[in-house]
Amino acid sequence: MTAVDAFPPTTDALPLDDAGLLRAEVARLTGERDALRAQMERRDVELETATRMLAARAQTMTSVIDAVTEQSIIGTDVDGVVRVWNPGAEKLLGRPRADVVRKQRITDFHLAEELAAAGGGLSALVQVALAEGRDVRDWTYVTATGEERTVSVAVTPRSDDSGEHAGWNFVGTDMTEARAAERLKDQFVSLISHELRTPLSAILGYLELVLDDPDQPLTDEQRSYLSIVERNAQRLLRLVGDLLFTAQVEAGRFTLQPEDVDLSAVLRGAEETARVAATAGGVRVDLELPAEALVVRGDAVRLGQACDNLVSNAVKFTPAGGRVTLTLRAGWQHADGRFGDRELPGTAPVVRIAVRDTGYGIPAAELDQLFTRFFRASTARRNAVKGVGLGLSITKAITTAHGGTLDVASVEGRGTTFTLTLPR
Known part of the structure; x- marks a missing residue:
């Protein structure tokens, strides 16, 4: 190869068509380069903006957590090692943040005997939250001075920015005095x-x-x-x-005297007990009972007390001219609480007692308080319905003791239905 052959020809030496193509290619590549540079600059700006936003969000969250002084907020990694420790935790447990974060585990602040009784270790604290997404219960915290405090602890799982499980949040409220x-x-x-x-x-x-x-x-x-x-x-x-x-x-001293109980007879007794008050108040009471006896294992006296409470409440909450209907049905309950007449895979045999009235009803905002001792619905107070607010809490306790559930559905001004479900 000669010296002349070692160097490519310049565009001046190229044919006219080839020189034009080369200039066009150079222009295209230059344009792509400029576009990529502009895109990179935009991405840099976007990244910087996102970084500032993340930092601001982190700072906001930290500020909010640090502003909470009456509740302890403790965040841990998946192994229970403390990563977040707010002033409320410092106040409650008497340990400064620097002595705890990345150095101690959440289990270090719990009463050892209580943890052991619940299964031991971190799993005792988080097993319910792991299965259900949250858990709230009382635990005993031990302070730096050895003092034991009763704390209502809400436990929830914590995720990172990618949605992966990153640990646990423990929000505690000191309930010792309460x-x-x-x-x-x-x-x-x-x-x-x-x-x-x-x-x-x-x-x-x-x-x-x-x-x-x-x-x-x-x-x-x-x-x-x-x-x-x-x-x-x-x-x-x-x-x-x-x-x-x-x-x-x-006090945990409530016991049952189990025997075979015919619920049809229990409902007839409840209707007879309420009949005088219903007649005096101009309220009609209807019974819808199956032809065959429905027998469950339970305490006849307590189940009678529960039904009496529901029926007498329905009569008191129903003005003259209204109706109270007592219904008893056997069926099958799905795991999600749905009720059906046929046995299907995963269902359990149950008996349902429904007490439905056409009375004053209960405001939706008050339904979750109905089973609290001494609580009385605003409709009861407005309509001068007598009572002290113990009947429903007692009925709920009796139902729970029998392994059943008590549900309520109500529309203010249109009536209320209480549904007592028992296993059979």
Whole structure:
């Protein structure tokens, strides 16, 4: 090859068509280069903006968490090692952030015996949240000075920016004083109830003697007065019994006397009990019972009490001209709570008692409070419905003790339906 052959010809030496093509190609490549450069500059701006936004969001979250001083917020990685420790946690547990983050685990602050009883380790704290997405319950925290605090802890899983599981959030509220106050209140209720029951029993006993004494007959006026006294003493005795029952439930001393119970008979008894009040109030009570007996294993007295509470409530909440319907059905319940008449894979045999009324109804915002002790719906107060707010909490406790569920559906002004479901 000669020296001349070693160098490519310039565009001046190329034929006219080839030179034009080369210039066009160079122009195209130059344009692509400029476009790529502009795109890179835009991406740089976008990346810088996103970085600033992420930093701002992180700073905002940190500021919010640090502003919470009455609740402890503790974030951990998947192994339970602490990564977030807010001022509320410092205040509650008496440990500064620098001594905890990346150095200790969430389990280090729990009562060891309590963790062991729940299965031990981190899994004891997070197993329910792992299965259901959240969990709220009381745990015992141990402070830096060794003091034990009762804390209501909400546990939720934490994800990173890519959606992968990154750990756990533990939000705690100190309930030590509140729980102590509740225990004192229950002890007081139990004590007072016991002290009231004894004189009430004596009053009712002597009233019975006076009313039924054949040797000293009463005038009609005297009998009327003493009947009023007896009726109110019985009412007070029932209230004392309800208070004692709720105290037993709270203390974990509520027991059942199981036997075979015919629920049709229980509902007939509830209808008979409510019949006088329903007739006086102009309320119609209908029974829809199956032809065959429906028998469950349970405490006949307590199940009767639960049905009496539901029926009497329905009658009290229904104005004159309204209707209360009691329905009993056997069927099959799906895992998600749906009820059907046929047995299907995954269903369980149940019995359902429905008490439906056409009364005042309950506001939607109050439905989740109905089973709280001493709570009374605003419609009850507005319409002067008598009661102290214990019946539904008692009914809920009885239902739960039997392994059942109690549900409510209501539309204000159109009535309410309570559904009691029991296994069979």
